[in-house]
Amino acid sequence: xxxxxxxxxxxxxxxAEQLIEEGHEITIIDRSEVVIQRxxxxxxxxxxxxxxxxxxxxxxAGVQQADIVIAVTISDEINMLxxxxxxxxxxxxxxxRIRDPEYMKSLSFLKKELWIDYAINPERNTALEISRILxxxxxxxxxxxxxxxxxxxxFRLGPEDGLIGIRLQDLEKRRPDLPRVLYCxxxxxxxxxxxxxxxxxxxxxxxxxxxxIKTITSYFRALGKNTERVHKVMIMGGxxxxxxxxxxxxxxxxxxxIIEINPEQARTLSEAFPSANIILGDGTDRxxxxxxxxxxxxxxxxxxGRDEENIMAGLSARQNHVRKAIVKSNRDHxxxxxxxxxxxxxxxxxxxxxxxxxxxVRTRMNAQIAQAVQRMYRLMDGQAEALEFIVHKDDPFxxxxxxxxRFRPNALLGVIVRGSQVHVPGGNSMLEPExxxxxxxxxxxxxALGEVIL
Amino acid sequence: xNRRLVLHMLGKLLLLEAALLVPSLLxxxxxxxxxxxxxxxxxxxxxxxxxxxxxxxxxGLELHAREGFAVVGLAWVLLSAFGALPFMFSGATTYYxxxxxxxxxxxxxxxxxxxxxxxxLPRSILFWRSFTHWVGGMGVLVLTxxxxxxxxxxxxxxxxAESPGPSYSKLLPRMADTSRVLYLVYASMTIVLIVxxxxxxxxxxxxxxxxxxxxxxxxxxxxxxxxxxYNNPVAEMLIMAFMFLFGTNFFVYFCLLRGDGFKAFRNExxxxxxxxxxxxxxxxxxxxxPHYGDVWTALRHASFQVSSIMSTTGYATDNFDLWxxxxxxxxxxxxxxxxSAGSTAGGIKVVRTVLMGKVVxxxxxxxxxxxxxxxxxxxxxxxxxxxxxxxxxxxxVYFALLMLGTLVASLDGxxxxxxxxxxxxxxxxxxxxLSLVGPHGxxxxxxxxxxxxxxxxxxxxxxxxxxxxxxxxxxxxRNGR
Numbered sequence: 001x002x003x004x005x006x007x008x009x010x011x012x013x014x015x016a017e018q019l020i021e022e023g024h025e026i027t028i029i030d031r032s033e034v035v036i037q038r039x040x041x042x043x044x045x046x047x048x049x050x051x052x053x054x055x056x057x058x059x060x061a062g063v064q065q066a067d068i069v070i071a072v073t074i075s076d077e078i079n080m081l082x083x084x085x086x087x088x089x090x091x092x093x094x095x096x097r098i099r100d101p102e103y104m105k106s107l108s109f110l111k112k113e114l115w116i117d118y119a120i121n122p123e124r125n126t127a128l129e130i131s132r133i134l135x136x137x138x139x140x141x142x143x144x145x146x147x148x149x150x151x152x153x154x155f156r157l158g159p160e161d162g163l164i165g166i167r168l169q170d171l172e173k174r175r176p177d178l179p180r181v182l183y184c185x186x187x188x189x190x191x192x193x194x195x196x197x198x199x200x201x202x203x204x205x206x207x208x209x210x211x212x213i214k215t216i217t218s219y220f221r222a223l224g225k226n227t228e229r230v231h232k233v234m235i236m237g238g239x240x241x242x243x244x245x246x247x248x249x250x251x252x253x254x255x256x257x258i259i260e261i262n263p264e265q266a267r268t269l270s271e272a273f274p275s276a277n278i279i280l281g282d283g284t285d286r287x288x289x290x291x292x293x294x295x296x297x298x299x300x301x302x303x304x305g306r307d308e309e310n311i312m313a314g315l316s317a318r319q320n321h322v323r324k325a326i327v328k329s330n331r332d333h334x335x336x337x338x339x340x341x342x343x344x345x346x347x348x349x350x351x352x353x354x355x356x357x358x359x360x361v362r363t364r365m366n367a368q369i370a371q372a373v374q375r376m377y378r379l380m381d382g383q384a385e386a387l388e389f390i391v392h393k394d395d396p397f398x399x400x401x402x403x404x405x406r407f408r409p410n411a412l413l414g415v416i417v418r419g420s421q422v423h424v425p426g427g428n429s430m431l432e433p434e435x436x437x438x439x440x441x442x443x444x445x446x447x448a449l450g451e452v453i454l
Numbered sequence: 455x456n457r458r459l460v461l462h463m464l465g466k467l468l469l470l471e472a473a474l475l476v477p478s479l480l481x482x483x484x485x486x487x488x489x490x491x492x493x494x495x496x497x498x499x500x501x502x503x504x505x506x507x508x509x510x511x512x513x514g515l516e517l518h519a520r521e522g523f524a525v526v527g528l529a530w531v532l533l534s535a536f537g538a539l540p541f542m543f544s545g546a547t548t549y550y551x552x553x554x555x556x557x558x559x560x561x562x563x564x565x566x567x568x569x570x571x572x573x574x575l576p577r578s579i580l581f582w583r584s585f586t587h588w589v590g591g592m593g594v595l596v597l598t599x600x601x602x603x604x605x606x607x608x609x610x611x612x613x614x615a616e617s618p619g620p621s622y623s624k625l626l627p628r629m630a631d632t633s634r635v636l637y638l639v640y641a642s643m644t645i646v647l648i649v650x651x652x653x654x655x656x657x658x659x660x661x662x663x664x665x666x667x668x669x670x671x672x673x674x675x676x677x678x679x680x681x682x683x684y685n686n687p688v689a690e691m692l693i694m695a696f697m698f699l700f701g702t703n704f705f706v707y708f709c710l711l712r713g714d715g716f717k718a719f720r721n722e723x724x725x726x727x728x729x730x731x732x733x734x735x736x737x738x739x740x741x742x743x744p745h746y747g748d749v750w751t752a753l754r755h756a757s758f759q760v761s762s763i764m765s766t767t768g769y770a771t772d773n774f775d776l777w778x779x780x781x782x783x784x785x786x787x788x789x790x791x792x793x794s795a796g797s798t799a800g801g802i803k804v805v806r807t808v809l810m811g812k813v814v815x816x817x818x819x820x821x822x823x824x825x826x827x828x829x830x831x832x833x834x835x836x837x838x839x840x841x842x843x844x845x846x847x848x849x850x851v852y853f854a855l856l857m858l859g860t861l862v863a864s865l866d867g868x869x870x871x872x873x874x875x876x877x878x879x880x881x882x883x884x885x886x887x888l889s890l891v892g893p894h895g896x897x898x899x900x901x902x903x904x905x906x907x908x909x910x911x912x913x914x915x916x917x918x919x920x921x922x923x924x925x926x927x928x929x930x931x932r933n934g935r
Contacts, residue, residue, distance in 0.1 A: 002627075025627040033838055040610055041519065046627040049835075 001025070001365060004066045004091070006052030006082050007073035008035040010330065011097070011122075014354040015070065016043050019361065022445040027061045030073075052082040055089060064090035068364060070357060072097045080114050087115035093364055095357055099123055101243060118360045122353040127244035129352055130326055131252070133345050134233065134299060138225045143377045145210075145388045146417040146436040152184060152210035152377075152386060153220075157203055161223050169197035179219045181211040182414050182424045184440040185384050190336060192383040192442055194412045208379065210386075210415050210438060212422035230254060230298040230324070236283030236313055237304035238262075238269045241328065241349070245301070246273050257292065259283040284313050289320060299324040307331055311338060318342045365447065373447060374436065384442050386414070389449040393433035397453045403427035406454045413452065414438035455520050455930055458509065463517075463525045464532060465506025470598055471533050472499035474589055475582070478540070482578030491543035492578065499536055522611025524930055526595055527921040530913055533594060534558045537586060546579050551902045551909075558909040560586030561594075562916035563798060565673025565768040565885030566876075568897045568905065573678055577659060584666040584674045590916070591670030591700070591798030592640050593617060600633035615921045619795025620806055620845050625708045639707050640798075644669040647696050654688040664689075664769075668696050671799040673768030673885040680893065682771040687754060690771055694761045698731060701765030701793030703805075722833055723805040727764075727794050730804065734760045734788055738781045745777060756781075764788045766800040768885025768893075775892030782888055789878050789887075790852075800883030800915055802852055806845045808832070813842055851919050856881055859911050866901055876900075880908045881915040 001024050005012045008030035016026045016039070026045035029052050030036050036049045050057030052071060063069065069086035071079035076098050083094035095118040103110060104121055111119055132142045139153040157163055166174050168183060183195050187206040193199075201207070209219065233249060235242050238260035249256050250273060257277040260266040270278045281288045283304065294300070300317035302310035307329040314325040318341075326345045327338065335346045355378055362373045375388040391398060397405050402425055407413065416423045417436040423429060431437065439452050446452060479492045517525075534557045540546075541553035552568045559566045560583050572580060589597065593616040599609055609629045614622040625632045644665050651661035663676045677683035681693055702724060709718035718724070739749070739756035746752045758771045763785050774785060792801010812830045820826060829836045859877035864870070868890055875887030876897070886893045897908065914922045924930055 025631075027627055040624075042608055044609060044627070044629050046624050 001067035001361075002062065002065055003027070003068045003070065003361070004029065004058070004061050004063060004086070006030075006069065006071045006079075008032075008039045008047070009072070009074070010350045011072045011353050011357075012070075013039065013043070014350065015072070015357055016045055018354065018358055018444070020044050022447075024361075027066075029057055029061055051078075053078055053085060055085060058082075058086055058089055066091045068093045068095060068361060070095045070361075072353070072357070076100050076103055080110065080116065083116045084114045093117045095120065095360055097122065097353065099240060101240060118364075120353060120356050120360070122349045122356075123240035124244045125352045125356050126241050126328070126347055126349045127248060129347060130241075130245055130301060130345075131248040133326060134230045134249070134254070134324075135252070136220075138220065143379075143386060145375055145386070145415070145438050146422075149212055149417055149420065150210060150415050150422055150438060151213050151216050152208055152438075153216060154185075154187075154206050154208040154379075155220075155225070157201055157205045157207055159203060161225075163201045164203050166201055167197070168195050168199040168201075178222050179211070179215045180424055181209045181215060181219050184208045184210050184386070184412060184414050185379060187380050187383075192380050194410065194440060194442065206380075208440075211424065215422070232297045233257070233299045233301060234259065234292070234294065234297045234317075234322075236300070236302045236310075238265050238278070239303060239305065241303045243269070243272070245303075246276055250275060257297075259288070259292075284309055284316075286316060289317070294320045294322060297322050299326065301326045301328075303328050307334075311343070314338075314343050315341060362447070384440060385444060385446070387439045387441065387446060389437050389439065389452075391431045391433055391435040391437060391449065395431070395433075395449065397431055398433060399430055401428050401430055408441070408443070408446075408452045408454060410442040411446070411452045412440040414440050455524055455932065456516075456518075459517065460521055460524050460528070461506050462510055463521075464528055465503045465509070466602060467525075467529045467533065467594060467598060468499050468503030468536065469507055470594070470601070471536060472496050472503060474585070475499070475540075477585060478578050478582040481581040482576070485577045487576040487578040488544060491540040492582075494543050495536065495539040498539060502536070517608040517611060519611050520924070520930060522608070523615050523921045523924045526612060526615035526917060527925045529594060530561065530917060530922075531925075534561055534909070534913070537561065537582075540579060540582050544576060544579050546575050549902065551905045555897065555905045555909050556583065557586060558912050559885070560584070560672065560674065561590035562883050562912040563587050563591045563670040563672035563766070563800065564880060564883040564912045564916075565667065566880060566891070566897050566908070566912070567674065567885075570896060570898055571678055572674075572676060577676075580663060580674075580676050581659075584663045584672070584676075587670030587672030587674060588644065588666040589670075591672065592636060596633045596636060599629050600637050616917065617796060618800065618916075618918055619703075619803055620809065620841055620848070621795075623705060623796075625705065635708060635711075636704055639704060639711070640669065643696070643699065647692065650692050651689055654686060654692060656684060656686065656689050660684075664693060665696075667769070668693050668767060669700055669798065671697065671700050671765045671767045671793070671797070671883075673762070675769065680770045681758070690754065690758050693769060694758045697761040697765040697767045697769070698728070701761075701767075701797050701799040702727065703794040703796040705796050720833060722808060723794050726808050727804045730788075730791065731760055731764055734764070734784060738777075738784060741781045741784075742777050759785065760788065763884060764791070765793045765797075766882050766884045768879075770886060770893035773892060773894045775888050775894070786875060786878065786888065789875070789882050789884050792882050800881075802849065802882070805832070806848065809837065809842060809845050810849065813846075848918065851923075852881065855911065855914060855919070859907065862907055863900070863904055866899075866904055868899075876908070877911060880911040883912060883915050 003019055003024050004027045005016055006029045008028045016028055020026055028039045028045050028047050029050055031051055036047045040047045048061050063086050069091045071082040073079055079096040083096040087094050094116050096116045098119045099121055107119055136142050136153055138155050143152045185208040186193050186195050232255045234257045236259045238258045242258055246256050258269055259279045259281055261282050263280055266278050266280045300322040302313045304310055310327045310329055314327040318325050324344050327343050328347050330348050330350050338346050359376050362376050373387050377386045415438045416425050475492050475496050482489050482492055538553035538557040541556055547553040555568050595612045595616045625635055647665040648661050660676050667674050681690055706718045706721055706724055735757045739752045743752045755772050759774050762769045790802055791807055792803055793799035795803045795805045816828050856877055860874045863873035863877055871888050872890035876891045879887040
């Protein structure tokens with residue numbers, strides 16, 4: 001597809017890189033000469049220096065023939081105006097980043113009037129991600145498939161799980177108490193692998209499992225993990241993410257404390273969330289944390305605008321025996337280092353945004369090609385992907401036992417959802433029309449089930 | 455530097471060169487020439503290229519600027535070194551330095567020759583000589599990008615290092631598509647020229663040779679007297695027009711193809727290029743009028759020579775070395791300027807001259823109004839200051855190499871105008887110079903060491919110095935992985 005990305009910053013760049021890999025034709029518009037130079041050097045894309053709200057620049061970028069225009073500049077207003085202009089100039093579909101909570105309130109009206117097809121709010125998406133992680137504190141992330149019927153979670157193997165040293169094919173014999181789930185993916189030494197029958201679990205493996213919600217819950221109960229529910233959370237930095245997150249957490253009946261350094265912002269937060277505990281002060285101040293009984297909190301979430309501060313505060317909270325530290329950092333290359341130091345989750349709003357937009361682009365593509373990726377998640381810095389497809393009645397592999405079919409190497413046919421039943425497939429399982437299938441793959445850019453079942 | 459990646463890319467290019475020998479093989483087969491020179495070369499290329507190509511880099515396909523420049527610089531050196539082999543095997547040249555000079559002159563679209571008489575040579579060898587022009591004109595790496603699957607997103611470095619001009623602009627989002635469009639336009643124009651030359655009465659083989667030489671703005675001919683040998687005014691006018699056309703920025707054609715004529719003709723370089731060309735034709739025609747005696751003949755030779763020199767092709771219809779001093783010096787100046795960026799031609803390029811003119815104008819105004827802020831614009835768009843300073847640096851390197859080259863060339867004891875024009879001609883990839891290396895002269899009389907130096911200058915000029923100069927930086931060769 002022809003895609004124009006307006007704003008070549010971190011998000012735009014990550015997006016472009018991924019979309020080019022998937023074979024799209026990308027044009028990047030940015031006002032900064034430096035950004036344009038960098039895009040020209042590093043991306044196989046057309047670059048145009050100019051403003052995304054100038055009809056001339058957009059026309060030069062070929063907006064009339066564009067399938068999608070993605071506006072991800074730093075300014076909401078430019079993004080919105082860019083969407084409106086592009087649409088009026090002939091673009092098929094527009095995606096716009098809108099972050100101001102004030103705009104979010106009237107989003108549906110704005111979307112209609114400004115011809116925005118898809119609006120993404122990075123802060124809200126990041127907050128959503130954090131609230132998921134909090135609900136499943138042992139897990140690094142939760143992804144849902146098949147209209148929420150299937151969940152995929154990852155956790156790091158410790159000696160207490162009693163899985164270490166067991167071969168995957170012997171698992172049912174050795175641990176009959178564990179409900180049957182699908183072991184989709186394992187990360188060992190930063191390398192993604194799809195576990196086969198002869199796979200042996202090792203300590204520190206990050207294991208991704210998938211099944212329906214009930215089975216997953218009982219699986220983790222059997223592993224002795226679900227006692228760790230979060231009741232008390234401290235948030236450092238009262239910005240937009242904190243705003244959305246507090247809203248979500250309060251709905252979940254979690255106690256929230258927010259440390260905010262700016263008195264005015266603290267007042268606003270207190271006004272918005274009377275039941276939250278707003279503390280005026282510096283989150284990096286150890287005295288303050290100790291006096292607030294930091295040790296009694298279940299989770300410490302750092303959301304200030306400075307990555308370094310977030311990381312240091314997260315580490316210091318871990319030292320003060322907070323069970324879980326979640327850190328916002330846009331420099332995702334620190335992630336490996338930080339997990340080694342004991343930070344549980346590192347969230348990059350940029351990565352979250354890029355992922356969400358990628359998902360939207362793929363969904364949009366599906367509207368154009370018959371067979372379709374229903375949902376897509378990038379796992380482990382894009383080393384692996386989890387995709388959801390719907391089986392069509394004309395597919396050549398329908399009604400054939402799986403053991404007779406050939407599969408793409410580096411791919412795993414995960415869970416099959418039939419109506420409200422969730423199956424973990426075996427060799428004799430068959431695919432039927434309208435089944436929803438979840439596929440795990442180590443290759444990027446798979447767009448159809450036919451590319452997985454050869 | 456990621457050596458494995460560079461070696462892999464070079465392997466790919468050697469294989470491509472092996473494939474490029476195929477047309478010459480067919481010509482040799484058709485004219486019953488000796489096939490062995492080409493088979494030997496093909497075998498050597500495969501033997502050298504395949505192991506390199508198959509040793510795929512294990513990790514890190516990221517092609518950074520340093521790898522890009524190293525690949526381009528080394529590729530051109532290697533392609534010339536191997537491309538010289540058919541000349542050796544066929545006995546067209548006795549010494550390797552002559553063969554290398556001839557091949558470098560081919561790939562860099564210079565057209566300077568050390569072969570004393572071309573008319574006795576096998577046709578397949580003549581074809582290979584001219585075919586190197588055609589490939590070298592648009593660029594070998596651009597061809598690779600058009601034909602081979604993408605290995606890295608960073609391929610712009612390759613295209614930028616190879617394409618002439620101060621700034622590189624992509625035409626389409628994908629590098630591969632851009633390269634394909636360029637080659638498509640290039641090939642179509644070449645075919646049109648072949649057909650037109652045939653229609654003008656030129657023989658088949660000669661039409662192809664001259665079309666290839668014109669397209670690459672190279673200048674190798676199948677006749678000792680170049681285009682003048684045919685005494686065919688129609689063919690001359692055709693070649694004259696197409697030399698101008700191939701010296702035009704291909705971006706203009708792309709705009710025309712897209713139906714954006716306004717944008718195409720707004721191009722300042724285009725207007726300056728044809729403006730300078732027309733001005734020079736008029737001045738020279740007036741100057742040589744007494745020499746020929748009638749306006750039509752004067753115009754005919756003036757326009758052909760100006761087009762030939764400005765587009766850095768180097769064909770000749772008459773011995774312009776015998777023209778009055780004013781015309782000779784004017785042609786020498788045109789040699790330095792050259793044609794447009796983004797074309798197949800060499801030289802300093804019109805766009806750099808235009809930009810430098812604007813910078814000088816700004817500097818003069820700035821002396822009077824020291825606090826005045828002024829942005830240099832080209833085609834209505836602001837030119838980054840970095841680009842302007844790069845143009846200045848380019849000019850310095852150009853003239854530094856011109857001076858040094860002239861100095862070294864003087865060691866052979868030839869006169870100043872020969873040494874200077876030969877160096878300028880090699881640096882600008884033209885071919886003929888004045889006096890000793892004039893249109894009816896030759897580079898044979900230079901010593902072997904000087905032939906190596908001229909080969910280096912031709913490569914340096916074609917690649918606009920930096921891809922070749924970085925090869926001399928020791929830190930480039932340290933393995934990064």
